[in-house]
Structure formats: structure tokens, C-alpha cells
Amino acid sequence: MRVSTVIMFERSVSSMNRQQGQFMEIGEKIASGKRVVRPSDDPQAAARAVGVSQSMASNNQQSDSRITARNALSQEESALNSVTDALSRAKELLVQGGNGTLNDAARQSMATELRGVYEALVGQANATDGSGNYLFGGYKDGAAPFVETNGGISYQGATEGREQKVGPSRLMSVGNTGDEVFQRVATGAGYLARAGDGNGGSLTFTGPETIDSTANGYGSTFDISFSDNGDGTYDYNVSGGPGGSGTYDGKSGAIEVGGVRLKLEGRPADGDTLSMGRAKEMNPDVFGALEKMLGALETPIDSDQAQAAFTNALSTTSREMDNALDNVLTVRASVGARLNELDVLDTVGNDRNVSYTQTKSDLIDLDYNSAVSEYVLRQVGLQAAQKSFMNLQGTSLFDLV
Structure with missing residues (x-):
């Protein structure tokens, strides 16, 4: 196969371009990190x-x-x-x-x-x-x-x-x-009692106090209403839970229902009411x-x-x-x-x-150590390709005559 001067030039330029491309590529990587x-x-x-x-x-x-x-x-x-x-x-x-x-x-x-x-x-x-x-x-x-x-x-x-x-x-x-x-x-808040808005007597309460949280009806809301017997005593009726009824002497006492005790003092008027229930059920506000x-x-x-x-x-x-x-x-x-x-x-x-x-x-x-080593290697390769091309440019068959 005959190797012409054109082929030698093309191969030299191609090698030089390849070396230059690789050199520029590693340079770009070093610049970007x-x-x-x-x-x-x-x-x-x-x-x-x-x-x-x-x-x-x-x-x-x-x-x-x-x-x-x-x-x-x-x-x-x-x-x-x-x-x-x-x-x-x-x-x-x-x-x-x-x-x-x-x-x-x-x-x-x-x-x-x-x-x-x-x-x-x-x-x-x-x-x-x-x-x-x-x-x-x-x-x-x-x-x-x-x-x-x-x-x-x-x-x-x-x-x-x-x-x-x-x-x-x-x-x-x-x-x-x-x-x-x-x-x-909060979870665990106990019982709360309220007097009726229309109460007209002198009845006051203390509590309520939980005495047995396992009792039947515990956790219920209770409404208590009083009626005047006319002799200084008052009947009361409890609705809610197990319910109940009894008589209050008009002086001091306590109502126990559903494991809850409410202490009383004073005289209620006929029709006076009290309510008690778990605080969370009593519309807290x-x-x-x-x-x-x-x-x-x-x-x-x-x-x-x-x-x-x-x-x-x-x-x-x-x-x-x-x-x-x-x-x-x-x-x-x-x-x-x-x-x-x-x-x-x-x-x-x-x-x-x-x-x-x-x-x-x-x-x-980038690993800078290996990149710099490769950069130097590519630089040497490019310089060698350039030197080879320059030497190729100076060759001529007439030099052998």
C-alpha cells in the first residue's frame, strides 16, 4: 500500500486534534472541579x-x-x-x-x-x-x-x-x-357543678368530689331538682346515670350519686336546680x-x-x-x-x-491529583503531536536526492 504525503498529513493532523481535544477536556474538568x-x-x-x-x-x-x-x-x-x-x-x-x-x-x-x-x-x-x-x-x-x-x-x-x-x-x-x-x-379533669340560673334560695354547694370512679353511672351528667316540703325539708330528685332521690334537711348534707359526692348548705327554693358532670361535658369555655x-x-x-x-x-x-x-x-x-x-x-x-x-x-x-497528572500527560502528548507534525512538514523526497 502506497503511503502518500496527504495521508501522512491527515493522520498527523488527526492525532494532533485528538490530543488537543483530550487536553482541553481535562482542562475543562479541572476548571469546573x-x-x-x-x-x-x-x-x-x-x-x-x-x-x-x-x-x-x-x-x-x-x-x-x-x-x-x-x-x-x-x-x-x-x-x-x-x-x-x-x-x-x-x-x-x-x-x-x-x-x-x-x-x-x-x-x-x-x-x-x-x-x-x-x-x-x-x-x-x-x-x-x-x-x-x-x-x-x-x-x-x-x-x-x-x-x-x-x-x-x-x-x-x-x-x-x-x-x-x-x-x-x-x-x-x-x-x-x-x-x-x-x-x-385537659384529659383527666374531674367533675364540675353549677347552680341553676333561676335559683332563688340560699343553697350553696362544695365540690363535687369523686369517691368511687368504678360506681355505676360514674362519668354521667346529673341534674338535681329540689322541691319544698313546707316543713324545712326538701325532697330532691336526680336524673342521669343511675338516678336517685332523697330528702335534704335544709341545713347541711351531701348528695352521692354515680360515685360522686356534692356537699350542700343552706335552703333551696322550691324548683331550684343543680347540675354536675365531667368537666369536658359541661361546655367548658x-x-x-x-x-x-x-x-x-x-x-x-x-x-x-x-x-x-x-x-x-x-x-x-x-x-x-x-x-x-x-x-x-x-x-x-x-x-x-x-x-x-x-x-x-x-x-x-x-x-x-x-x-x-x-x-x-x-x-x-473531580480527583484533582489524578486530574492534574492526566493534564500534564495530555499536555506532553499534545506537544509531541505538534512536534511530530512540524517535523513532518519539513520532510521532502528531494532531500534524498
Whole structure:
């Protein structure tokens, strides 16, 4: 086979171009710091790197979501702290209100301060975050959850709280609804008693007290009505649970039903009623309880009937404040637990991100030591090809003549 001068030139140029291409390719990798600059460099590694990048993006998105959740929960915890202080102060005022030496003016003064506490609670119940969203409105965070109506403060927010994905498989509640905070009681809250609104006698009660939680009918709601026998004694009838009836002597005694005891003093009027039941079944509402107590404090005590109404309202409201405070503390504990969980998820997320980063680096990042060695090798190869081409250019058959 004859080797012509054209073929020799073409092969020399092709070798030089190939060496130059390889040299520029390794130079591009060194400049970018990547072993896989384009998918064709290593299709399998490039495909795996895309999957790792997607996982990293999801992990980073969840990290941002945790920041949002932490801000929301921190603001809720701050509001709940203020609610706790307000309820504690209300409880202190109720304890002071039980002092029998107070006159109407002193009780009116207490009512003024208690109304301030009441307004502060309403303000905290309608607290907003930095974006103007209501903390305790649930999904309906664009309007005030608690609205004043003719019947008092009414909750008009959502019954479901907002949730946010803060982990690969964790959907976290980032806000409690207003009814959870202000219209519920903690698990385990005991019995609560209330006097009928139309009671006209001087009957007062203490308790109720649980004496046997295994008794028939325990957990039921009981309604007690009194009838005057005209001889200083009063028959009573209990509806609810196992029911029952008996006679009260008009001085002091106790009614026991369904494992619950309610102590009585004073004389009921004919038709007076009492009710008692588990606190969660007695329509718990911190605002309604305070409104009734405010009415009792602002009403002059000028008769045995008024004194009995005040005493009963004080007894019921004190228990309701205890239950409300326990419930708020339970919610605060839940918020604190979620904040702690976010810290744990942050740690796990950071570890996961480090792992993703290392895996992606192993797949596409450049080993500079081997790359620089190859760069020098390609440079020598290119120079050799160029030198060979230059030498080829100077050859001629006439030099042999």
C-alpha cells in the first residue's frame, strides 16, 4: 500500500486534534472541579447524581418548612405564656374574692381588674403572627377566631389546625385551634357543678368530689331538682346515670350519686336546680366562665339569695379556671414537644444532607491529583503531536536526492 504525503498529513493532523481535544477536556474538568461535566462523560453516575440532587432539594425544602413551623410554634408558645399569666392572675383574684370581709365596692374594684384580664385573654385569643394570620384560627386564619356576640364570645375559627410537612414522613401540626386552647379541658379533669340560673334560695354547694370512679353511672351528667316540703325539708330528685332521690334537711348534707359526692348548705327554693358532670361535658369555655364571674362580682350582695349566687359562681369559676389553666399548660407542653422534635429533625436533616453531599461528590466531583497528572500527560502528548507534525512538514523526497 502506497503511503502518500496527504495521508501522512491527515493522520498527523488527526492525532494532533485528538490530543488537543483530550487536553482541553481535562482542562475543562479541572476548571469546573467536576469529573462529570456532561452526562456523556459517565451516564450512570450522571443519572444517579440527578436522583441525589432531587433528594437534596427535597431535604432542603423540608428544612425551610421546619423554619416556618418553628416560627409559628414559637409565636404560639409566646401567646400561650401570656394566656397562662392571665389565667393565673384571674385565679388569684377569685381567691381574693372569696374573702367574706369584702364589701360591694371592693368586689367592684376586683371586677374592674378581672375585666382587664378578660380583655387581655380575648386579645391573646385573637393574636396574629408577623404576616397578620391569626394564631388560633386553624385553617381560617384570615379572620378573627373569637367574635363578640349577644351570647358572649363565640369561636368562629376552624376546628382543624394547620399542618406542615417537616420531614420525609412527618406531618406536624403548627398551630392549635382556639377551641382546643380556650374551650376544652385537659384529659383527666374531674367533675364540675353549677347552680341553676333561676335559683332563688340560699343553697350553696362544695365540690363535687369523686369517691368511687368504678360506681355505676360514674362519668354521667346529673341534674338535681329540689322541691319544698313546707316543713324545712326538701325532697330532691336526680336524673342521669343511675338516678336517685332523697330528702335534704335544709341545713347541711351531701348528695352521692354515680360515685360522686356534692356537699350542700343552706335552703333551696322550691324548683331550684343543680347540675354536675365531667368537666369536658359541661361546655367548658373560659370566656363564659369569666363573664359569669364578672356578673357575680358586679352584683351587690344584699340578700341571702345574692350571697348564695355569688358563692356558687365563685366555686364553679374557680374550678373552671383551674381546668382552663391545666389545659393551657397541656397545650404549651405539646408545643414545647413539637419544638424539641423540630430540633431533632434538624439534626437528622443536616446529617442526611451531609450524606447526600458526599454521595454526589463521589459520583461527579473531580480527583484533582489524578486530574492534574492526566493534564500534564495530555499536555506532553499534545506537544509531541505538534512536534511530530512540524517535523513532518519539513520532510521532502528531494532531500534524498
